[in-house]
Amino acid sequence: MSDAEPADLLLPGAPDVRAAAITWLEGLASERRLSPNTVEAYRRDLRQFLAHLARQGTNPDIPALIRLKPRDLRGFMAARRQEGVGGRSLMRGLAGLRSFARHLDREGHGSVAALAAVRSPKVERRLPRPLPVAAAVAMASPDIRAGEERPPWVLARDAAVLALLYGSGLRISEALGLTRRDAPVDGTDAVTVVGKGQKTRSVPVIAQVQAAVAEYLKLCPYALPPDGPLFVGAKGGPLSPRIVQLAVASMRGALGLPDTATPHALRHSFASHLLGRQGDLRAIQELLGHASLATTQVYTKVDAARLLDAFDSAHPRARAS
Incomplete structure (x- = not known):
């Protein structure tokens, strides 16, 4: 059994979709040299999308994928949200589908226009963790x-x-x-x-x-x-x-x-500690070399989080609530 056959057996959809998926996954590993974990994640994302379409009454072949509407993609993402999938995983899943769509286009099957019309989900930026x-x-x-x-x-x-x-x-x-x-x-x-x-x-x-x-x-x-x-x-x-x-x-x-x-x-600590001592946000932006003030503004949230932690641990009303 070849390395590609397990992916073929686990992927729903018409034979032409499964064959294209095998070629795509092999290319990710051999030509683009993505890690095995990344390739597996992309395969899993495609499988979940094809399974979703099957539950909607479609056993998609390649022409059906080309005809997809933005609502089909949004429906899939909404279903994944209901299953508790977070924004980062959804963003990666959409990236995998777009990669597969590019493969189909390169192979002459046509463009999956619906993917270009769907925005990536917003992902909350993780706050940096400054040191004491x-x-x-x-x-x-x-x-x-x-x-x-x-x-x-x-x-x-x-x-x-x-x-x-x-x-x-x-x-x-x-x-x-x-x-x-x-x-x-x-x-x-x-x-x-x-x-x-x-x-x-x-x-x-x-x-x-x-x-x-x-x-x-x-x-x-x-x-x-x-x-x-x-x-x-x-x-x-x-x-x-x-x-x-x-x-x-x-x-x-x-x-x-x-x-x-x-x-x-x-x-991160440099910026957060300066801000905690009433440093000017614009000046900190220039010191850090941030192109956008929005990037620097994340430190205002860090400082607010620090103050809230101090309030919760020290303020009499916080302890009594």
């Missing part, structure tokens, strides 16, 4: 890892990178993209970084972060050329983001932090 101030400050200090058997310059390097994430709100790619010439030392109190969309911005660097970078440079055993990377790995090459992620993971236990405490959480 004390934990964020501790992560940006080499002291928290003093007992580890690592060279002092490595601990200083990691502390300097994390200080830039928390103290200046940089993305990890932005921090690791700095050159030695960019180093905020010797009176330089700002760095110019290249963010998403290749947009550059200037970000101020506070004295504590400047001191962390200076300490790293003092201890670093390598001669760093001006146009070479500011932060280097153990053998002198560009520092991998994975190394920084592992450094943060090693600190989570000591600080009692959850798995959500990642390098990127330090950037």
Whole structure:
């Protein structure tokens, strides 16, 4: 039995639909190199859609799929909602159906116009999880890892990178993209970084972060050329983001932090802590390099959530209710 045959047996619909689905799924795995889990999810989404159409009295063949109306898609999504399926799963399911429709079009069967007329479901944006101030400050200090058997310059390097994430709100790619010439030392109190969309911005660097970078440079055993990377790995090459992620993971236990405490959480913490101290939202948007203010406004919800938690735990009326 071939790998494709189980999908054939589990997919409802006419033989031409099942044959097209097998070719599509094989292409996802071999040509687009999607993960087995993703391919299985797409197969399951297509099966559920075809089963829904069958329950509506249709055993669809390809011409029937081409003739689908937007109401057919909306009916399927409404039925899935009633089964408790969330917005993210519905969005992925719709993406799978659109991928199959593109396959049908490429194979010369025609366009499933109904899919273009149906909007993707709205998905509530997950709020970032900032770290407590004390934990964020501790992560940006080499002291928290003093007992580890690592060279002092490595601990200083990691502390300097994390200080830039928390103290200046940089993305990890932005921090690791700095050159030695960019180093905020010797009176330089700002760095110019290249963010998403290749947009550059200037970000101020506070004295504590400047001191962390200076300490790293003092201890670093390598001669760093001006146009070479500011932060280097153990053998002198560009520092991998994975190394920084592992450094943060090693600190989570000591600080009692959850798995959500990642390098990127330090950037979230930068924004949330500034906002909590009445920082201007527009200024925070510029510091973070967000193209839209709406992206930055998510931090107002974070701050509101923090205040509500404090109210629930401390306010006399909240405890009495």
